[in-house]
Amino acid sequence: MITAITLQYIFLGLISLFFVGAIGSLLFRKNDAVTSLWSNSFAILASLAGLLFATLTYLYGHSLSFSLGAIALPIFSLSFHIDKLSAFFIFTISLISLLCSIYAIGYVTHFYKKYDLGVLGFFYHAFILGMLLVVSSSNGLFFLIAWELMSLASYFLVIYDRNDPSNIKAGFLYLVMTHAGTALILIALLLLYKFTGSFDFETIASLSGAIPLSIKNSVFILAVIGFGTKSGIVPFHIWLPSAHPAAPSHVSALMSGVMIKTGIYMMIRVFLYMLWPVPTWWGLTILVLGSISSLLGVLYALTEHDIKRLLAYHSIENIGIILLGLGSALTFTSLGLPSLALLGLTAALFHTLNHATFKSLLFLSAGWVASQTHTKNMEEYGGLIKYMPYTALFFLIASMAISALPPFNGFFSEWLTFQSLFLGITLLSLYTKWIFVLAAGSLAFTGGLALACFVKAFGITFLARPRSEEIAHTKESSFFPRLSMGLLALLCLLFGIFSGSLTWLLQTTGKDFVAFKNTASFVSVSLNQQVLIGHNFSFISLASLFILFMFIILLVIYITRFVINKNQKISMGTTWDCGTDLTGRMEISATGFSRSVIVIFKGILRPSIQHNVEYHDSESRYLAKSRSITLGIKDIYQSYFYQPLHRAINTVSVRIKSIQSGNINAYILYIFMALVVALFFVL
Amino acid sequence: MNILFSQFLLQIFFLTIVFLHISKKNFDVVWAYGIQSFIIVLLLFNSFLETQRTSLLLITLLVLIIKVILAPGFFTRLVKKNKLIFSASTYLNIPVTLIILALLTAIAHSNTFAPLTTIIPANKILLSLALSSMFLSLFLTINSKSALSQIISILSLENSIVAFAIFAGLEQSFSLQIGILFDISVWLFISTVFVSMIYKHFGSLDVISMKKLID
Numbered sequence: 001m002i003t004a005i006t007l008q009y010i011f012l013g014l015i016s017l018f019f020v021g022a023i024g025s026l027l028f029r030k031n032d033a034v035t036s037l038w039s040n041s042f043a044i045l046a047s048l049a050g051l052l053f054a055t056l057t058y059l060y061g062h063s064l065s066f067s068l069g070a071i072a073l074p075i076f077s078l079s080f081h082i083d084k085l086s087a088f089f090i091f092t093i094s095l096i097s098l099l100c101s102i103y104a105i106g107y108v109t110h111f112y113k114k115y116d117l118g119v120l121g122f123f124y125h126a127f128i129l130g131m132l133l134v135v136s137s138s139n140g141l142f143f144l145i146a147w148e149l150m151s152l153a154s155y156f157l158v159i160y161d162r163n164d165p166s167n168i169k170a171g172f173l174y175l176v177m178t179h180a181g182t183a184l185i186l187i188a189l190l191l192l193y194k195f196t197g198s199f200d201f202e203t204i205a206s207l208s209g210a211i212p213l214s215i216k217n218s219v220f221i222l223a224v225i226g227f228g229t230k231s232g233i234v235p236f237h238i239w240l241p242s243a244h245p246a247a248p249s250h251v252s253a254l255m256s257g258v259m260i261k262t263g264i265y266m267m268i269r270v271f272l273y274m275l276w277p278v279p280t281w282w283g284l285t286i287l288v289l290g291s292i293s294s295l296l297g298v299l300y301a302l303t304e305h306d307i308k309r310l311l312a313y314h315s316i317e318n319i320g321i322i323l324l325g326l327g328s329a330l331t332f333t334s335l336g337l338p339s340l341a342l343l344g345l346t347a348a349l350f351h352t353l354n355h356a357t358f359k360s361l362l363f364l365s366a367g368w369v370a371s372q373t374h375t376k377n378m379e380e381y382g383g384l385i386k387y388m389p390y391t392a393l394f395f396l397i398a399s400m401a402i403s404a405l406p407p408f409n410g411f412f413s414e415w416l417t418f419q420s421l422f423l424g425i426t427l428l429s430l431y432t433k434w435i436f437v438l439a440a441g442s443l444a445f446t447g448g449l450a451l452a453c454f455v456k457a458f459g460i461t462f463l464a465r466p467r468s469e470e471i472a473h474t475k476e477s478s479f480f481p482r483l484s485m486g487l488l489a490l491l492c493l494l495f496g497i498f499s500g501s502l503t504w505l506l507q508t509t510g511k512d513f514v515a516f517k518n519t520a521s522f523v524s525v526s527l528n529q530q531v532l533i534g535h536n537f538s539f540i541s542l543a544s545l546f547i548l549f550m551f552i553i554l555l556v557i558y559i560t561r562f563v564i565n566k567n568q569k570i571s572m573g574t575t576w577d578c579g580t581d582l583t584g585r586m587e588i589s590a591t592g593f594s595r596s597v598i599v600i601f602k603g604i605l606r607p608s609i610q611h612n613v614e615y616h617d618s619e620s621r622y623l624a625k626s627r628s629i630t631l632g633i634k635d636i637y638q639s640y641f642y643q644p645l646h647r648a649i650n651t652v653s654v655r656i657k658s659i660q661s662g663n664i665n666a667y668i669l670y671i672f673m674a675l676v677v678a679l680f681f682v683l
Numbered sequence: 684m685n686i687l688f689s690q691f692l693l694q695i696f697f698l699t700i701v702f703l704h705i706s707k708k709n710f711d712v713v714w715a716y717g718i719q720s721f722i723i724v725l726l727l728f729n730s731f732l733e734t735q736r737t738s739l740l741l742i743t744l745l746v747l748i749i750k751v752i753l754a755p756g757f758f759t760r761l762v763k764k765n766k767l768i769f770s771a772s773t774y775l776n777i778p779v780t781l782i783i784l785a786l787l788t789a790i791a792h793s794n795t796f797a798p799l800t801t802i803i804p805a806n807k808i809l810l811s812l813a814l815s816s817m818f819l820s821l822f823l824t825i826n827s828k829s830a831l832s833q834i835i836s837i838l839s840l841e842n843s844i845v846a847f848a849i850f851a852g853l854e855q856s857f858s859l860q861i862g863i864l865f866d867i868s869v870w871l872f873i874s875t876v877f878v879s880m881i882y883k884h885f886g887s888l889d890v891i892s893m894k895k896l897i898d
Contacts, residue, residue, distance in 0.1 A: 664833070665774065669825045676790070676818075683798045 002060045010053045011080070011136075012068075015129065017046035022125035029118025036108050039121025043101035043128065050094025050132065057087040058505075063512065065138065065202075075199050081138030084509040085273075089135040089265050092353055095491075096257045096360050097128045100250040103364050103484035106477065107250055110371050120160055124251065127153035127259075134262045140189040140199030147185070147262075151178045151230075154259060157251045158243045170242035177239040181229030185266075188222035191215055192274070205274045205514075216275055220282050223270050224289070231263030232316045233323065234293040235637040240316060241300075245308030245376060249367020252308060256315045257360035261352050264322055271330060272345070276515045283331030284435050286323050291442035294320025298449040299601055302456070302594045303633045306376045307366045310457060311359065314402060317446055318355040321417060322348045324439050328420040331432065333515050339522040340423050343533070345510045346503060346523065347416035353502070354409040354495060358401035361488040365395040368481055369461060372474035378590045380468040381461040388476040392462040394485040399454035401492040404447050406545050408492045412499035412531075415540060416523075417443060419533045423522075426537075449597070456593045467584035497542060500529035591631055598633070606634035686805075689726070689850075693812050696722045696846060700819045700839055704773070704780050709831055713758040716835050720750035723842050726849050742860045749864055749871075754838065757875050758831065765882050773826045780826060784819055791815040802851045813847035830881055834874045841867065 021042025028035045057064060068078040082090070104124075111117060130150030137143040155178070159171035193199055195215055196207040208216075225236060232240040240260070244252050267286075271278055297317030304310040325348030332341035368391050369384060370376045385392040401408035404415075421443065424436035466472065477485065495502060504525045510516050524532045530541040575582055598607050610630040616623045659670070699719040706712050724747045731739040773780060790796070791814040800810040820843050823836035 665825050665827070668821070672821045672825060675821075679799075680795055683795055 002056050004060075004062075004064055004066075007053065007056055007060060007064050007082075008066050010049060010056065011064075011082070014046050014049035014053060014132070017042055017049060018125045018129040018132075021046060022122045022129075025121025025125065026118045029116055029121075032112040032117050035117040035121055036105065039117070039124060040101045040105045040108075043104075043125060044098055046125075046128070047094045047098035047101060050090055051098065054087045054091035054094060057082055057090075058084060058508075075193070076141045077139050077200075078142055079139045079200065080136045081202060082136050084512040085265070085268065086135050088349060088353075088506070088509050089261065090132060092261065092356050093128065093131050093135070093258045096254060096356050099484045099488055100253050100360065100364070102487075103253075103481045104248075104250045106480035106482075107364075107367065107371065108248070109478075111248070115160065120157070120248065123153045123156045123160075127157060127251070127254070130154075131259060131262055135265050138201045140193065140201070140204075143201075144182070144186060144189070147182060150259065150262065151175075151182065154247075154251075154255060157255075158247045160248055160251075161246065164246070166242070167246040170239075170246040174239040174243040177229055177236070181226045181236070184222045184226035184229075188219045188226060188270075191219055191222075201269065201274055205276075208275050211275070213279070217279070219275065220271070220278075223267060224285070227263035227266045227270075228289070229263075231260045231267075231319050232293075233289055233319060234296050234316060235641050237293070237297075237316050238637060238642060241304075241309045241312040244312040244315065244363075245306060249308075249363055249370070252311075252367065253360040253363035256312060256363055257356040260315060260319060261322075261356065264319070264326070264348070264352060267326065268345070268348075271326075272333070272513055272515055276333070276513070278330055278334050280331055280334040280432070283327050283329070283334055284432060286327030286330055287435050287439045288327075290320045290323030290327050291439045292320070293317065293323060294446040295442045295449075296604070298446050298453060299597075299605060300633075300635075302449060302453045302597050303605060303607075305378050305590045307370065307378050307381075307457065307461065308363070308376050310378075310453070311362050311366060314362075314450065314453070315355075315359060317450065318351065318359065318402070321414065321443065321446065322351050322355070324443060325349075325351060325417045325420060327439070328417075328424055328436070331424065331428075335428070335432075337427070338516055338519040340420065340427070342507060342510045342516050342519055343416065343423070343522045344420040345516075346506045347413060347420050349506045349509060350416055350499075350502060351410075351413035353506075354401070354413045354492075357488055357491045357495060358398045358408070358410055361394055361398035361485055361492065362402065364481065364485050364488070365391050365398065365477075368477045368485075369395075369474075373468070373470045375468075375470070378457070378460045381471065382467040382584055382587065383463070383465045383471055384474065385462040387471065387474045390482050391477050391485065392458075394489045395462065396458055397489040397492055399458050401496070403451040403454050405451070406549065407496045407542065409495035409499065410492075412496055412503075412540070414443070414447060416503065416531075419538055423534070423537065452597060453594075456590055460588075460590045460593065464587045465582065465584045467587065498529065499542070500525040500531050503531055595631075598631075604636065606636065606639075608632040608634065686809075689729070690809060690812075692722050692725060693809055693816075693846060693850075696842070697812055697816050697819075700816055700823065700843075701781075701784060703823055703832070703835065703839065704784060704819070704826065705777055707772070709762045709829075710759070712832060712835055713755050713762065716758075716838060717751055717755040719839060719842055720746070720754070723845055724751055726846060730849055738860075742864070745861070745864050749868055750838070750842070753868075754871055757871055758835070761831070761875055761878060765879070772828060774828060775826055783822065783826075787818040787822060788815040791818055802853075806850045806852075809850040810847060813843060813850055816843035816846065819843075830878050834878065838867070 021039055024042065025035055025039040028038050063081060063083040065079070065081045067080070108117060108120065111120070126149060130146055130148075130153055133146030134143060134150055137146050155171055155175050158174055159168055161167050189199065192204050192211070195211040196204045198204060198207070211219075224233075229236040229239075244256050247255060271282065294317045297313050297315070297320055301310050301313035301317065304313060325344050325346075327344075329341045329344030329348065332338070332344055366376075368388070369381065372388070373381060373384075397408065401410040404410045406412075418440065421436050421440040425433055425440065428436060476482075503523055507521055507523060511519065522534055526532070528541070528543055530539060530543070532539040577586070598605050608631070610632070612628045612630065614625045614627075615621060616625045659666070696719055699715045699722075702715045703712055706715065724743055727739065727743040727746060731743055775783070791800075792811045796811070796814060800807050800814060802810065817840060820836050820840035823839065824833050827833050827836060
């Protein structure tokens, strides 16, 4: 029998485990092996407790509300409200934390005697705890504390490898951006407080009718920018491609896999729970932002040579896909179509879970490659499949999942998102229909480009011949990283196979909201995992897909073996290349692979080519000593948004600097003037 | 105490601040502060007579010792030791200074500040005058070039706040008053050391000479 008290104890237990893990990591910091064991064991235990808690909360069936301590402040309380949405996010965070912690046991060995593992363990626990508190808090001020804990802990994890100056720079950018976002979130919460007199989420939700529409709109804009900055929505994403790769790989996996989803969680919480009902333009704005983020995210990923930056850009793309689901949910709910809205929300939640699994797997496998080759530059990889076949297999599975290839999980959540968008195109009026058309087109483009990008990432990294000497010294992942990656790969497959059941389960999450109370489901799932949308609008059957794929594979084998190679004798020999030996330099490079796509999208990517030739003789131009081509991609957000903004702030700052005269009298005058003006306003 | 007498005392208090603005001699500044503090002692003593609270008598005695005897004594010794007979001039000349003082007094008496000055309607004029004294003390800090005048202006501001509190009937706890007095004692000690150091380093108490400290 599950009771609220039991759940409370489990929740407090998991918080305590993170505390003990964090403090113990610092206490045992002198011994690297002990610290690693302590830190990761407690993280594993706490994550298991998190999984148990989330599962039991789902089974319990009711929301759980409780407070810690007896703080007598009317506006602040350590209060928690855990409904199915919170439980879903706790489940996702705990699942990825569990697998990342298992991975870390083997991975952090390369930090031994180089960095302080106690510090890593401390901030790692604080980071996960921060994320769990963010998705379970129900008081605005308490939420901000949890948000800040998560942000600061992740900042210290980003700059953990402090010997690389680029990591420090990335950390600083992250710190600035995350606090700019937090400032906007704070303003949004203060606006809500002004009109409801409370920071409690439930109270705000119950009094949301008293909030004027103009204020609701302001809160929406502030929340989209504030939470969007953390989620990495274009154009507030600039910190993400540099910060995620800078952190240790198991932290990158957590940041990319789950941390950025806390922004999505809060958007759902604010828009669909606290401020519902919402105007139509909110949903359409989210749809447009999602379309831009997904398309630009994948385009910039294609141009990357740094494997972790490439993956980071794909996080932006996938956040865009999640936003497409959320945007359609908001639009449908505003137009009085709750069943369709529930479908959109289900698609968003399903992709949240799926992205967490395959993106973590990608970061973990890429992290192992980077730790072995001592570089993140893909141009120096090649042929790694021979040295680390398991890691290659796991990377391949994750690549297929992120490219939305069945039977892996990414396919099913993107399929649901497509259905949601297609329903919008079919049912809505002309003006909104075209935004759904744009979103569906963007998603289709994104899917194709993501596939191209992962063909490049996998091919350049694992196939062909090694392009650097380091490759020969690389080793396959050790037991714990392999176990962790293997489990994630299995989850990618299982979440795909049981996508029908998961769709059904995630729909119940949405039904916890007032917006979807007693809403008839638009999706029906049969026992054989067949998912049917509406009354024969569309359907997908895993069994049919499986048969289709088996048929295609067998057909390809048959055609190759018995039609193409019929009467042909195959003899194996060394590859002939005009009499010269084959080297890694003769292979297609990552740059070469993506060049054709860059040329197609040159209007957006603004590529630049610089040819450098060095001659043997400075007088003669016939004999070149060396030739090099530098390909550059212009970052349009930097060029057209952040740099002009930076210049404007700089100009204003220089002007304002003149008031800093160094004269104490002047400073007191400013205070005096501020006081008089404040009194004029207040009195 | 008769309200007219209270008003008379407060007017003298106000005039001491005006005097602080126009005075050029440091001794005069110190004396004016001493008189101002003595008026505060009289007002506090009057409160004691009205309320018969022993704690108020203790505070009155402490204010007498610290603000009327010790603080002027400290400053007099400082002036004598460093031979700072004349203070540095103000940023604005006397006519402009007086115009601004008039403006600030008018602002304090305006209806905008009525919520503050009508806390006790019967004391409206007294509270307006106390508020003017606060503004004038703050302006003295801004306008003065001498570090000594600035220190005294801050002490004068503190006296103005006490005067305002007395006429607004704001009950201040004994511990709070003791805390403020202790704070002033420590502050006096530190500022005296600080002023001596400034004088030794720059050979002047003119804050303009410290401009070279900026980046």
